[in-house]
Amino acid sequence: MSAPVLTEPDALAPARPSMAARVIRGVLPYVLALVLAFVVAGIVIAALGYDPIEAFRTILTTSFKTGFGFTETLTKWVPLTLLALGFTIPLAVGRFNIGGEGQLLVGATAAAGVGIVYADLPSAVLLPMVIVAGVLAGVVWAGIAALLMGRFHVNEILSTVLLNFVSFQVLDYAATEVWSDPAAGVAATQGVGEGAELPTIGGPPGVHAGLLLAGAVALATILVTRRTSAGFELRAAGTNPRAAAINGIRVERVAVIALIVGGALGGLAGALEVSGVHGRAIEGMQTNFLLLGIIIGLIARGSAVWVPVVAFGIAILEVGASSMQRTVGVPAEMVLIIEALILIFLLLSDVIAGRLARRVA
Amino acid sequence: MNEFAVLAQLTVVAMVPYLLASLGTMLGGLAGVFSVSQEGVMLLGASVGFLVSYGTGSSTVGILVAAAVGALFGFALGWATTALRLDQFVVGLALFFAATGLAGLLYRIVIGQTATTPLVDTLPRVEIPLLKDIPLLGTALFSHNVLVYFAALVTVGLWFFLYRTRAGLNLRSVGENPKAADSLGIPVVRTRLWTTAVGGALMGVAGAFLPLVYTGTFTEGIVGGRGWLAIALTFFGGWRPQYIAAGALFFATMDVVALRAEVSGIDIPSQVLLVIPYVATLVVMVFAFRWARVPEFLGKNYDRESRTG
Known part of the structure; x- marks a missing residue:
């Protein structure tokens, strides 16, 4: 199976499309998708008896009105970008990593475990240990699915999803049996040692330093996929597996590695959530990061350049959502609908833009 | 009732959501459309089924509306992948998000925020006279709510339709070789549309089953991975109703065993018991993917004008 969203739908277009055709194909779908999604959502919001203009204004401006809102947006951006990249890297080889949730949770559990057990170590030692533990846990988790895929041809969509459900129990075991904290009020592990917590940059309120790490990872992903032979193999194996195999690329091995790298990013996201945000592993801490990561990856069409940008947009919507629920009264679930609509309309606009561009060219 | 009869009855009930969702997946898949939105469509079916039953006081209406909403999502998948030829996995995921x-x-x-949990009456048991008095298996098989009998009928009906009628053969040919089917005048697009719609309806009913039989109310985690397990079950069952039914029995047994072991208080962490269905599925998949055959055009769109497809 070849990568579905990465291959440009250009196969039928003339060899050198005109400028107009290229603009139509590149920009129009996004504009159409955003406008249509907000129009449909606005109609629904109005039908529910709320003021759609007020609702959208809250969604879009909360992130920029206060330092707190902007901090929250950047904090959300970190796991969203990492999970989205964890989805798009395997997607480049046509494999679907739907296990970001599980990889994040085992990463968080491992990170919290190390942070609790070695709580007395100084930050210079403990912090790297915590982060490496999270990454390794993500690697192991995705590695199981990768092994099942590479050796036994078990569909990776299924294996990664099923491992999510196993990860809930892994965290639950850690949070209730091993390092339980009855005082926390929710099912959560004890707090990690001070040395396991990431420093804050900027502010107040400021963002945890994991932001820099996530930014570096995003940058590295762009460079590796575009400028190295490993990245070339990845893209070649996805675009045309047969041609890639003929030219000596071991497609199956590339896919396995891509899935494991995706897991590493999920684990990293979990570790950063523990050491940067919560200071412990909490059940339910993954909220809907998995869905959002996939939506971001698909809206960005798998492009490592666009993932961080789209992730920022989605983070704005997410932060605005809770504010909208508080002030305007529209349920925050509305925002997930808007995000799904953007994706659906983007897919539909692709078809329309493709037909238009062919006519213009 | 003795212990065995109770467990057997619980197991049969637990089979239903797996069975219906998996048969829905199978139906679309045999025509070549692979859905990955089960988990979302089931959740939507559970939500709609509960809300309509709660509002109208009639669980029948609730189930029907859940089926209709599921059919709508199934149809959307069929339409987007035939008329627009969009990627099946991507559209399936998008619909999964929208439904969720x-x-x-x-x-x-x-409902909004309420202090007390809103409840509906769970579906009543309909006992079949005489048959339910059969020793050992009588109550396990013939003392159930209507959806259990419905699931059994659908299983047998689909088996008969797919493997004993010409229309069923035509349907399967669309998933095996759409080009050949097309050349014989079998309407590929229309077949894909109705199978995904009916398949979606079955997933919606599978979702509505959960609040209307198990809990009496809706919670966000009510589906709990059953939609994804249903996909696994469909592969495991080799895309045939009779093997899917057997697989559903396996999944349901896992559910009941985990539940039972937890209640009986044996000294195993509850977490270990709760992962049994998922881990068992992963293990089984290793073997299932070796022998199970899959429709040749599963997940692939059909383009009449393409020379390679």
């Missing part, structure tokens, strides 16, 4: 969001949103709009 809609399920939560609808509940929030209709």
Whole structure:
């Protein structure tokens, strides 16, 4: 199976499309998708008896009105970008990593475990240990699915999803049996040692330093996929597996590695959530990061350049959502609908833009 | 009733959501459309089924509306992948998100935040006279709510339709070789549309089953991975109703064993018991993917004008 969203739908277009055709194909779908999604959502919001203009204004401006809102947006951006990249890297080889949730949770559990057990170590030692533990846990988790895929041809969509459900129990075991904290009020592990917590940059309120790490990872992903032979193999194996195999690329091995790298990013996201945000592993801490990561990856069409940008947009919507629920009264679930609509309309606009561009060219 | 009869009865009930969702997946898949939105459509079916039953006081209406909403999502998948030839996995995921969001949103709009949990009556048992008195298996098989009998009928009906009628053969040919089917005048697009719609309806009913039989109310985690397990079950069952039914029995047994072991208080951490169904599925998949055959055009769109497809 070849990568579905990465291959440009250009196969039928003339060899050198005109400028107009290229603009139509590149920009129009996004504009159409955003406008249509907000129009449909606005109609629904109005039908529910709320003021759609007020609702959208809250969604879009909360992130920029206060330092707190902007901090929250950047904090959300970190796991969203990492999970989205964890989805798009395997997607480049046509494999679907739907296990970001599980990889994040085992990463968080491992990170919290190390942070609790070695709580007395100084930050210079403990912090790297915590982060490496999270990454390794993500690697192991995705590695199981990768092994099942590479050796036994078990569909990776299924294996990664099923491992999510196993990860809930892994965290639950850690949070209730091993390092339980009855005082926390929710099912959560004890707090990690001070040395396991990431420093804050900027502010107040400021963002945890994991932001820099996530930014570096995003940058590295762009460079590796575009400028190295490993990245070339990845893209070649996805675009045309047969041609890639003929030219000596071991497609199956590339896919396995891509899935494991995706897991590493999920684990990293979990570790950063523990050491940067919560200071412990909490059940339910993954909220809907998995869905959002996939939506971001698909809206960005798998492009490592666009993932961080789209992730920022989605983070704005997410932060605005809770504010909208508080002030305007529209349920925050509305925002997930808007995000799904953007994706659906983007897919539909692709078809329309493709037909238009062919006519213009 | 003795212990065995109770467990057997629980197991049969637990089979139903797996069975219906998996048969729905199978039906679309045999025509070549692979859905990955089960988990979302089931959640939406659970939400709608509960809300409509709660509002109208009739669980029958609730089930029918859940089926209709599921059919709508199934049809959307069929339409987007035939008329527009969009990627099946991507559209399936998009519909999964939309359904998940809609399920939560609808509940929030209709019920809002309440101090007490809103409840509906769970479906009553309909005992079949005489048959239920058969020793050992009587109560396990013939003392159930209507959806259990419905699931059994659908299983047998689909088996008969797919493997004993010409229309069923035509349907399967669309998933095996759409080009050949097309050349014989079998309407590929129309077949894909109705199978995904009916398949979606079955997933919706599978979702509605959960609040209307198990809990009496809707919660966000009510599906709990059954939609994804249903996909696994469909592969495991080799895309045939009779093997899917056997697989559903396996999944249901896992459910009941985990539940039973937890209640009986044996000294195993509850977490270990709760992962049994998922881990068992992963192990089984290793073997299932070796022998199970899959429709040749599963997940692939059909383009009449393409020379390679």
